[in-house]
Amino acid sequence: MAEETARSALDSFEIVTTSGILLWSKKYAPVNPSIVNSFISDVLIEERVQPGTDGKYYKKDSYTLKWVAANDFGLIFIAVYQSLLQLTWIDELLDTVKKLFTSLYGEQLKRPHTSTIECHFDNYFDSRIAELERRSGGPARFTAPPVSAEQTPELEKWDAPLPPPIPGILRAKAGSPAPPTSHLSPAIPDVLRPKSPSGLLTATKRPSRGARGRRGVSSAHASSGEESPARNSNNTKKSGKKLRIWDADGNADEDDGAVLDYSARGASTDDEVDRSRSKATYIDQKEWGSTTSRGEFVLKDLDMEVNAILRQASEKEASSANTGYSAFGFLRNIVGGKTLTKADLETAMAAMTEHLSRKNVAREAALTLTSSVEASLIGQKTASFQSIEATVKTAVEAALRKILTPTNSLDLLREIQTKRAGPHGARPYVISIVGVNGVGKSTNLSKICFFLLQNKFRVLIAACDTFRSGAVEQLRVHARNLKELSQREGGVVELYEKGYGKDAANIAKDAVAYGQAEGFDVVLIDTAGRRHNDTRLMSSLEKFAKMAEPDKILMVGEALVGTDSVAQARNFNGAFGGGRGLDGFIISKCDTVGDMVGTLISMVFATGIPVVFLGTGQNYQDLRTLNIAWAVKLLMS
Amino acid sequence: MEDPAPLLDSPPSHSFMTSLFNPSLPVLVAAVFVIFLTPLFLHLFVFNSRAATNLPTFLLVGPAGGGKTSLMTAFESESETGKPPPDTRTSQTPLSLECSIPASLAGTSKYRSGNDPSMKAFKRFLLLDTPGHGKLRHLALTQVASPVIRGVVFVLDSSLTDVRGTAEYLYEILLALQRSASVAGTGPPKRLLIACNKSDVFTALPASKIQKLLEEEITKMRVSRAKGILDVEDDGEGDTEKEWLGEGGEGLFEFKGMEEVGVEVEVKGGSVERKEWKDRLGAWVGGCL
Numbered sequence: 031m032a033e034e035t036a037r038s039a040l041d042s043f044e045i046v047t048t049s050g051i052l053l054w055s056k057k058y059a060p061v062n063p064s065i066v067n068s069f070i071s072d073v074l075i076e077e078r079v080q081p082g083t084d085g086k087y088y089k090k091d092s093y094t095l096k097w098v099a100a101n102d103f104g105l106i107f108i109a110v111y112q113s114l115l116q117l118t119w120i121d122e123l124l125d126t127v128k129k130l131f132t133s134l135y136g137e138q139l140k141r142p143h144t145s146t147i148e149c150h151f152d153n154y155f156d157s158r159i160a161e162l163e164r165r166s167g168g169p170a171r172f173t174a175p176p177v178s179a180e181q182t183p184e185l186e187k188w189d190a191p192l193p194p195p196i197p198g199i200l201r202a203k204a205g206s207p208a209p210p211t212s213h214l215s216p217a218i219p220d221v222l223r224p225k226s227p228s229g230l231l232t233a234t235k236r237p238s239r240g241a242r243g244r245r246g247v248s249s250a251h252a253s254s255g256e257e258s259p260a261r262n263s264n265n266t267k268k269s270g271k272k273l274r275i276w277d278a279d280g281n282a283d284e285d286d287g288a289v290l291d292y293s294a295r296g297a298s299t300d301d302e303v304d305r306s307r308s309k310a311t312y313i314d315q316k317e318w319g320s321t322t323s324r325g326e327f328v329l330k331d332l333d334m335e336v337n338a339i340l341r342q343a344s345e346k347e348a349s350s351a352n353t354g355y356s357a358f359g360f361l362r363n364i365v366g367g368k369t370l371t372k373a374d375l376e377t378a379m380a381a382m383t384e385h386l387s388r389k390n391v392a393r394e395a396a397l398t399l400t401s402s403v404e405a406s407l408i409g410q411k412t413a414s415f416q417s418i419e420a421t422v423k424t425a426v427e428a429a430l431r432k433i434l435t436p437t438n439s440l441d442l443l444r445e446i447q448t449k450r451a452g453p454h455g456a457r458p459y460v461i462s463i464v465g466v467n468g469v470g471k472s473t474n475l476s477k478i479c480f481f482l483l484q485n486k487f488r489v490l491i492a493a494c495d496t497f498r499s500g501a502v503e504q505l506r507v508h509a510r511n512l513k514e515l516s517q518r519e520g521g522v523v524e525l526y527e528k529g530y531g532k533d534a535a536n537i538a539k540d541a542v543a544y545g546q547a548e549g550f551d552v553v554l555i556d557t558a559g560r561r562h563n564d565t566r567l568m569s570s571l572e573k574f575a576k577m578a579e580p581d582k583i584l585m586v587g588e589a590l591v592g593t594d595s596v597a598q599a600r601n602f603n604g605a606f607g608g609g610r611g612l613d614g615f616i617i618s619k620c621d622t623v624g625d626m627v628g629t630l631i632s633m634v635f636a637t638g639i640p641v642v643f644l645g646t647g648q649n650y651q652d653l654r655t656l657n658i659a660w661a662v663k664l665l666m667s
Numbered sequence: 668m669e670d671p672a673p674l675l676d677s678p679p680s681h682s683f684m685t686s687l688f689n690p691s692l693p694v695l696v697a698a699v700f701v702i703f704l705t706p707l708f709l710h711l712f713v714f715n716s717r718a719a720t721n722l723p724t725f726l727l728v729g730p731a732g733g734g735k736t737s738l739m740t741a742f743e744s745e746s747e748t749g750k751p752p753p754d755t756r757t758s759q760t761p762l763s764l765e766c767s768i769p770a771s772l773a774g775t776s777k778y779r780s781g782n783d784p785s786m787k788a789f790k791r792f793l794l795l796d797t798p799g800h801g802k803l804r805h806l807a808l809t810q811v812a813s814p815v816i817r818g819v820v821f822v823l824d825s826s827l828t829d830v831r832g833t834a835e836y837l838y839e840i841l842l843a844l845q846r847s848a849s850v851a852g853t854g855p856p857k858r859l860l861i862a863c864n865k866s867d868v869f870t871a872l873p874a875s876k877i878q879k880l881l882e883e884e885i886t887k888m889r890v891s892r893a894k895g896i897l898d899v900e901d902d903g904e905g906d907t908e909k910e911w912l913g914e915g916g917e918g919l920f921e922f923k924g925m926e927e928v929g930v931e932v933e934v935k936g937g938s939v940e941r942k943e944w945k946d947r948l949g950a951w952v953g954g955c956l
């Protein structure tokens with residue numbers, strides 16, 4: 031069995047809870063858990079989008095990962111396969127597995143204070159993947175999914191997927207997989223054989239290989255019988271005919287020997303079934319009919335159950351979309367416990383986007399943020415006595431907090447100490463400051479310098495703005511002031527300058543060498559301001575980063591800048607080449623914008639790089655660290 | 668002519684009856700609301716009151732990949748389900764699980780005889796797992812001060828590849844505990860267990876070594892924190908004194924010293940893989956109950 035399943039194009043499929051528990055998985059090849067872990071960290075927590083993927087998939091090592099989330103259950107479904115393969119059916123697999131799994135085990139998943147669920151999902155999954163691979167003509171697995179007469183009752187018993195209103199569901203089941211022109215009926219209760227000459231799906235009585243310590247096999251066939259009535263009850267105009275054809279075909283005789291007495295019971299439920307058919311069902315049926323049919327293979331028992339569940343799930347989806355405006359929906363909005371749909375969220379989300387834009391968050395950032403919040407809310411239930419608006423507000427707050435929280439906090443003093451604790455004559459700690467013209471690079475550099483001097487470090491300032499006249503003089507003034515201010519405290523500061531016109535990267539390199547020779551602790555490098563869309567000047571940053579090898583590259587951005595912030599941050603972050611990016615932002619002039627601190631969000635959103643300092647005034651001590659609670663409060667006010 | 672009297676009488680009663688059977692729209696709506704809302708309120712009431720009967724909770728914190736979720740599920744499955752624990756992946760949301768330890772381990776049982784029937788019983792409690800990812804730590808930090816939390820378990824990987832990162836998180840937790848202890852005033856001490864997990868791995872350091880490294884790191888850290896750049900909410904005037912972790916001045920930071928500020932710290936090594944936490948964590952939990 032193992033060799034056969036190993037031929038799947040997938041490497042593994044995992045169902046993980048957001049709390050980090052692997053509920054179910056199928057492994058076709060060994061995949062290191064770190065692959066999935068880094069996917070969760072990068073994509074789901076840090077919300078990084080790999081360039082070129084459009085957020086639709088994730089690549090790590092030689093693997094590609096695709097996923098889908100079920101927010102209402104806190105589940106993530108992850109498919110892992112080799113990047114070399116072009117698999118067209120992964121999306122459908124994820125989608126259908128999600129529907130199946132949540133329909134089968136939804137109740138269990140809602141139980142509090144437990145981590146495990148009783149789940150025997152292997153057969154369902156196998157059936158699905160076999161079907162999809164078969165249809166795509168992909169790597170066909172010639173073994174039938176391990177369904178056997180012995181297995182079925184067990185499944186029924188433990189999974190109990192279809193509580194009382196079975197007739198309805200099963201009728202649906204029967205209808206859906208019937209291809210429009212098919213001569214096959216979906217109603218064959220147990221293992222079926224293909225009508226095609228290929229005969230690939232010979233009925234196998236192989237007992238299922240239970241992946242996770244299955245219990246012993248029970249021998250009752252009762253449940254197979256129970257399932258069947260509805261299959262036969264397919265007497266709608268559309269599919270009833272097919273059924274008869276199938277009966278005539280005589281495909282019903284089974285070598286599995288399950289005695290199935292469905293016709294009688296089926297007849298009795300026909301009417302109810304038809305009456306209960308909703309419009310939605312009808313539409314879904316067509317949909318599923320067309321997708322699940324290939325005409326040549328007879329669908330198997332499990333396949334039909336699977337299809338039934340899937341279809342029920344789509345029905346539910348369709349019907350829940352309609353209840354949004356009913357009186358009860360209105361009530362739910364007040365009392366809570368309403369399942370959120372896209373339609374419910376639309377107005378609240380639009381209002382939130384507007385609100386964020388007013389706070390000077392760049393449009394692009396605001397839209398992406400709200401749509402990611404929206405995606406995370408769809409399917410969730412509102413809490414007791416919480417309106418949609420309040421729910422949205424809480425979610426946006428959490429999203430803002432998450433964006434602003436750095437993955438690693440920066441303790442500059444500790445970092446410098448650690449670096450300087452090395453052998454004597456080690457390289458100084460190098461910080462370089464970049465940014466567009468006039469945002470306050472030199473001012474903020476001086477503020478950092480002042481802070482370092484207070485902590486008794488020896489600081490060398492390197493004037494690498496060899497472009498704008500007056501830049502060197504400006505730094506000279508700062509250096510003189512700082513010297514006066516810090517003399518009493520015991521700090522040492524010096525300016526390293528080589529005039530104008532020379533290559534900035536070379537000066538930076540020389541400055542670091544000089545700093546090392548003279549025993550400076552820190553070298554602060556000021557660079558020329560440049561427009562982020564000036565390709566010539568931007569490209570020189572790459573050489574600069576190579577030559578100066580800064581420990582930290584900080585970009586100064588103005589709090590006042592609006593929409594431009596996203597492009598600025600992006601272009602600077604990408605300008606250093608070779609995997610080097612920015613290490614942090616300094617947002618200047620924060621004292622001038624009041625509560626419109628949206629630039630914080632825009633810049634961090636664009637790059638995933640944290641804000642390390644805020645400039646809050648004209649004095650040397652007006653440098654602050656970001657307080658996330660403060661920022662979120664301002665943004666939501 | 669006796670009719671008029673009853674006739675005079677009847678209109679009011681008649682209209683009363685009529686109105687009773689032909690309610691106006693607002694009345695109808697109100698009635699419908701009452702009918703619908705009563706069960707809802709009842710449900711909420713029952714639901715909330717059940718949540719209110721809280722079990723004592725122990726919080727699991729620590730850097731990502733330390734083994735918090737594994738430890739919790741291992742603890743649960745040994746005590747509850749008896750099945751092998753599920754595998755784990757990076758957590759994004761907190762999760763609480765109901766666990767139990769034999770009552771004989773609980774602190775109050777010290778003086779009972781071993782044959783006491785109550786010793787056969789189990790003490791139930793909740794383990795609350797939190798994500799260790801840097802961006803999601805506030806989920807844990809906001810919980811630390813909660814009154815339902817009986818103790819905090821800081822789970823770390825004994826290989827200690829990132830001393831600074833680990834110490835930083837531990838520092839935050841210690842500071843939060845210290846804060847809540849000082850708010851609570853004189854009460855039982857806040858308890859923290861530093862669980863050095865994965866001791867089975869060959870790169871693992873012994874717990875005593877880990878303690879020393881962390882103490883050294885925190886010593887340096889609290890100095891640099893005290894001198895660090897002010898928070899944007901500080902106006903730079905008045906009380907700019909930053910919070911200082913532990914008692915006393917600059918000198919070496921020691922976990923023992925935290926007792927003076929109402930935080931009891933214990934360090935233990937162990938491994939989920941070798942199923943060692945059942946006893947070790949169990950004993951500690953018992954001491955807290």
Ligand SMILES: Nc1nc2c(ncn2[C@@H]2O[C@H](COP(=O)(O)OP(=O)(O)OP(=O)(O)O)[C@@H](O)[C@H]2O)c(=O)[nH]1
Pocket residue numbers: 050063729730731732733734735736737738755756757758759797798799800822864865866867868937938939940941
């Ligand atoms: N060798 C060994 N591995 C362990 C031990 N405990 C946990 N692990 C492994 O460490 C990995 C991470 O464990 P998790 O429990 O997911 O870590 P976590 O602390 O919950 O991580 P986050 O949820 O990301 O914060 C898993 O692959 C575990 O199997 C142990 O005692 N020994």
Ligand SMILES: [Mg+2]
Pocket residue numbers: 049050735736737755756757758796797798799
């Ligand atoms: Mg975890």
